[in-house]
Amino acid sequence: MGAGKLAGTNSARRQDTIMVDHPRTPGLKVLVFAASLRKESLNRKLAALAGRLAERQGATVDLASMRDFDVPLYDGDLEAANGVPPGALEFRRRLQENDAFIVSSPEYNFSMPGTLKNLIDWTSRIRPQPFDGQHALLLSASPSLAGGNRGLWALRVPLEHLGTRVFPDMFSLSMAHKAFAGDDFADPALRVRFEKNVQGFLSLAEAAKHYPCIKRAWVEFLGEPPGAGADRVDPIDATS
Ligand code: FNR
Numbered sequence: 001m002g003a004g005k006l007a008g009t010n011s012a013r014r015q016d017t018i019m020v021d022h023p024r025t026p027g028l029k030v031l032v033f034a035a036s037l038r039k040e041s042l043n044r045k046l047a048a049l050a051g052r053l054a055e056r057q058g059a060t061v062d063l064a065s066m067r068d069f070d071v072p073l074y075d076g077d078l079e080a081a082n083g084v085p086p087g088a089l090e091f092r093r094r095l096q097e098n099d100a101f102i103v104s105s106p107e108y109n110f111s112m113p114g115t116l117k118n119l120i121d122w123t124s125r126i127r128p129q130p131f132d133g134q135h136a137l138l139l140s141a142s143p144s145l146a147g148g149n150r151g152l153w154a155l156r157v158p159l160e161h162l163g164t165r166v167f168p169d170m171f172s173l174s175m176a177h178k179a180f181a182g183d184d185f186a187d188p189a190l191r192v193r194f195e196k197n198v199q200g201f202l203s204l205a206e207a208a209k210h211y212p213c214i215k216r217a218w219v220e221f222l223g224e225p226p227g228a229g230a231d232r233v234d235p236i237d238a239t240s
Pocket of ligand 1: 034036037038040041042043044106107108109110111141142143144146147148
């Protein structure tokens, strides 16, 4: 089934899919990854499904693995000696090459995995600060009834602090170990809801790409008096 065409849906709206008369976000580039290293990761399955739905909308998907962004534990001495490690530089490159990112993150102890926070911390040391002005959609999958949603509220905090526009609607897949039938959701109604969520995010990211009227400077204000030593500021890029 090609992008924009749905088998057997000439007029009637089927319950198990949403109407895609034409790809709505052609040309949009989206980085998609799961913040789990496990081969059988439920979040990896959810990320892959999000990627396929984004492709149906005409987006170009860059499906990444957390392994692509492997970094040591953050250590200021290591940074002073060697700079930012290759995994964080690779994450920055992929963020910059895409217009938006989708991350599906497990919830560990009501928060995000340490691996993801560690990657965000390393990457945030790069200047210009790579998260500023990014668009993010947060997903989670968990065998629990809460679907890992509490971890996403924790994940919002550093991303929003760093200037990423985190889409308000997050998607948390509860009972994720039972939710899939093959590569898709077993429940068609849930699939429709998920696709609408992804579509809403892509539409906003696309609008921001073509009408970049809400650009602003990123300032990390930690209470120090302003001055060259304390300022962590990325100015507005007047060329874009
Ligand atoms: C978990 N898990 C878990 N689940 C949850 O819903 N809330 C939680 O707070 C936690 N805490 C937690 C801590 C640690 C250290 C581990 C290893 C696991 C269970 C977790 O959701 C489950 O293992 C998922 O399958 C992990 O995601 P992936 O690897 O399948 O994508």
